[in-house]
Amino acid sequence: MxxxxxxxxxxxxxxxxxxxxxxxxxxxxxVASLVRGFARRRIDHAVDPEDIVQETLLAIHTKRHTWRSDAPVRPWVFAIAKYKIIDAFRRRGRHIEVDIADFAETLAEPERESASPREVERALGRLPPGQRQVVTSISIEGRSIAETAQALGMNETAVRVxxxxxLAAIARGQT
Known part of the structure; x- marks a missing residue:
């Protein structure tokens, strides 16, 4: 221009x-032609440039009295358009939509093999009796910390420890 x-x-x-x-x-x-080109250069496919054009024209119409007649028009118009683009991105949020099918193979995790009952018994057998009782009660039998503490006559902090x-000893493969 x-x-x-x-x-x-x-x-x-x-x-x-x-x-x-x-x-x-x-x-x-x-102005619509100017804003259309401005918007197309600055936005992606998620925001329609025509929405930006319409919102900018509406803002210009409602705020036309704020333009100073001794000031250039284009910077005033582009400032309004810039804020309309920012508003559009805010409304859209920072979410990017992708088709999950495109990434299914990448995201799929191979199924883990579960430990056999014999391996579980072997791992528990390596633990000292107090730890074995706690791990069995919570991890195998599904009791809560409070239930385990009450059943074993321990306080809850001792059960957590x-x-x-x-579990750390089992993970390391040692006791």
């Missing part, structure tokens, strides 16, 4: 502010 184009936009907007409807229609038509130590 040349300096002559900027001058013409300013002339059209001044005339529009003075009540010239034809000048206002010409101004909006030229014994459980943690027992």
């Amino acid at each position: 040349t300096a002559a184009d900027e001058t013409e936009l300013a002339r059209l907007l001044r005339a529009a502010l003075g009540g010239d409807e034809k000048a206002y229609a010409a101004f909006l038509s030229r 014994a459980l943690h130590r027992g």
Whole structure:
């Protein structure tokens, strides 16, 4: 856009502010083209450039009185368009939508083999009796910390410590 184009936009907007409807229609038509190109260069497929154009034109219409007649028009228009683009991205959020089928093979985790009862017994057998009772009660029988503490006559903190130590020993493969 040349300096002559900027001058013409300013002339059209001044005339529009003075009540010239034809000048206002010409101004909006030229601004729509400018904003359309501006928006297309700055947004992705998730936001429609025409939405940005319409929202910008509406904002220009409602805020046209804020333009200073001694100031250039394009920076004022582009500032409004920039904030409309930002608003559109905020409404959309930072979510990116992808088809999960495209990534199914990458995301699929091979199924883990569960330990056989014999392996479980062997691992538990390596633990000291207190840890074995706690791990069995919570991990095998499905009792809560409180239930295990009450059944074994321990406080809950001691049960948590014994459980943690027992599971850590099993994970290391040692006692």
